[in-house]
Amino acid sequence: MSTPPLTLWRGARLATMCPGAPWGLIDDGALLVEGDTLRWVGAEHALPPALARQAEHDISLDGALVTPGLIDCHTHLVYGGHRATEFELRLQGASYDEIARAGGGIRSTVTATRVATDALLYKLAAQRARTLMAEGVTTIEIKSGYGLSAEHEARCLRVARRLGRELPLTVRCTSLGAHAVPHEYTGRPDDYIDAVCDWLTMQHGEGLVDAVDAFCDHIAFTPAQTRRIFEAARRLGLPIKLHAEQLSNQHGAALAAEFGALSADHLEHLDDAGIAAMAKAGTVAVLLPGAFYFLRETRLPPTPELRAAGVPIAIASDHNPGSSPGLSLLLMLNMACTLFRMTPEEALAGVTVHAAQALGLAQTHGRLQAGRQADFVVWDLAAPNELAYWFGRNPCRRIVRAGVEIEST
Ligand SMILES: O=C(O)CC[C@@H]1NC(=O)NC1=O
Numbered sequence: 001m002s003t004p005p006l007t008l009w010r011g012a013r014l015a016t017m018c019p020g021a022p023w024g025l026i027d028d029g030a031l032l033v034e035g036d037t038l039r040w041v042g043a044e045h046a047l048p049p050a051l052a053r054q055a056e057h058d059i060s061l062d063g064a065l066v067t068p069g070l071i072d073c074h075t076h077l078v079y080g081g082h083r084a085t086e087f088e089l090r091l092q093g094a095s096y097d098e099i100a101r102a103g104g105g106i107r108s109t110v111t112a113t114r115v116a117t118d119a120l121l122y123k124l125a126a127q128r129a130r131t132l133m134a135e136g137v138t139t140i141e142i143k144s145g146y147g148l149s150a151e152h153e154a155r156c157l158r159v160a161r162r163l164g165r166e167l168p169l170t171v172r173c174t175s176l177g178a179h180a181v182p183h184e185y186t187g188r189p190d191d192y193i194d195a196v197c198d199w200l201t202m203q204h205g206e207g208l209v210d211a212v213d214a215f216c217d218h219i220a221f222t223p224a225q226t227r228r229i230f231e232a233a234r235r236l237g238l239p240i241k242l243h244a245e246q247l248s249n250q251h252g253a254a255l256a257a258e259f260g261a262l263s264a265d266h267l268e269h270l271d272d273a274g275i276a277a278m279a280k281a282g283t284v285a286v287l288l289p290g291a292f293y294f295l296r297e298t299r300l301p302p303t304p305e306l307r308a309a310g311v312p313i314a315i316a317s318d319h320n321p322g323s324s325p326g327l328s329l330l331l332m333l334n335m336a337c338t339l340f341r342m343t344p345e346e347a348l349a350g351v352t353v354h355a356a357q358a359l360g361l362a363q364t365h366g367r368l369q370a371g372r373q374a375d376f377v378v379w380d381l382a383a384p385n386e387l388a389y390w391f392g393r394n395p396c397r398r399i400v401r402a403g404v405e406i407e408s409t
C-alpha cells in the first residue's frame with residue numbers, strides 16, 4: 001500500500017499546547033503531515049534533512065500563528081425552532097425556571113424538533129456546524145436532548161452522526177435523553193427515566209452514542225434519577241458527562257466523579273466537595289460562559305478553586321436555543337477571560353487540550369504533537385493571547401482537518 005504524501009508546513013509560530021513552555025510555543029516551527037497524522041512537529045532547524053527532502057509539498061507560513069484545531073466539547077446543535085420570544089419574556093422579568101415550569105423552555109424546542117423532518121434538522125445543524133468550523137473548530141460534541149422519545153432521540157443522534165460523515169469535522173455524539181421530562185410523562189419522571197435507560201441500549205446497538213449525559217438540577221432530574229442513567233451507561237460501557245450545579249447545588253458533580261465522568265459541565269453552584277471529587281476522579285470541568293452570560297447569571301463558577309485543585313478546565317459554546325444561542329467559540333474564549341477571569345492560555349487550553357480530554361480524545365487531539373490527528377489552524381495573528389483578546393473578529397486564515405485543508409466557506 002502506497003504511503004500517503006508528506007506535506008511540510010514551515011515558518012510557523014506554533015502554539016503546540018504541549019507541556020514545557022507557555023502555550024507550548026515554538027517560534028520558528030514546522031509541521032510534517034503524513035496522511036491524516038502529524039508525522040513531526042518542532043523547530044524547523046531541528047527537522048531531519050532526510051525527512052524534509054521526502055516532502056512532496058512545502059508550504060511557508062511566513063511566521064503566522066498555528067494552533068491545534070479548536071474543539072467545541074459541549075453543544076446541543078440538533079434542534080428545530082427558536083426561543084426568541086422566551087428571550088423577550090426573560091427580559092421582561094420571567095425567569096428561566098418559571099418559563100420551564102410553565103411548559104416552555106426545553107419542551108417548546110422538543111415540540112418544534114419532533115415536527116421537523118430529518119432533512120430540515122440536518123440542514124439547520126449543518127449550517128450551525130459550518131459557522132463554528134469557519135472559526136477553526138475541527139471537532140464538535142453534539143448532544144441529543146430535544147427529541148425525548150425513543151424515535152426522536154434516535155433521529156437527532158442519526159443527524160449528528162451524518163454531520164460527522166458528510167462534513168470535514170470530527171463529531172462525538174452524546175445521548176441526553178435525561179434533558180427534561182416530556183409532556184407525555186408529566187408527573188412520572190421515574191417512568192421516563194426507565195424509558196431513557198431502555199432506549200439507550202438501542203441507541204448504543206446502532207452505534208449512535210459516544211457518551212451519555214443528563215441534566216441534574218432542581219428543575220430537571222434528581223441525583224437518584226441521574227444515578228440510574230449512569231448505571232445504565234456503565235452497563236453498556238459508555239462514558240458519562242453531566243450538566244451539573246448550573247442553577248442549584250444537587251451535588252451532581254460529585255456523583256459524576258463517582259462514576260469516573262469525562263466531564264461535569266456548567267458548575268456555577270459547585271462546592272468544595274464537588275471540586276475535590278472531580279480532582280480525584282480526573283473529571284474535566286467544562287465551563288459555559290455563553291449560558292452564564294445569556295441567562296444573566298450572577299454566581300460565578302469557582303474558577304480559582306478549580307485551578308488550585310488542578311481540575312482541568314475546558315470551555316465550550318453550549319450552543320442551544322434556550323440558554324446559549326451563540327455560534328462563536330472564539331467569543332467564548334474572550335468571555336472565559338472577561339467573565340470567569342481565566343487567562344488567555346487557560347482559555348486556549350480549554351478549547352484544545354482539556355476539551356479533547358472532556359471527549360475522551362486526550363491521546364489523539366488537542367495538541368500539535370507527532371502521532372496525533374493533523375488538525376490545525378493558521379491564524380492572521382502574531383501572538384496566541386490575541387485569540388482571547390479580539391472578539392467579533394474571525395482571524396482564521398486556513399484550516400487543516402485530518403491532514404486535508406478545508407475550503408473556507
Ligand atoms: O433551554 C434549553 O433549551 C437547554 C438549556 C441547556 N440545557 C441544560 O441542561 N442546561 C442548559 O443551559
Ligand SMILES: [Fe+3]
Pocket residue numbers: 074076243318320
Ligand atoms: Fe448544555
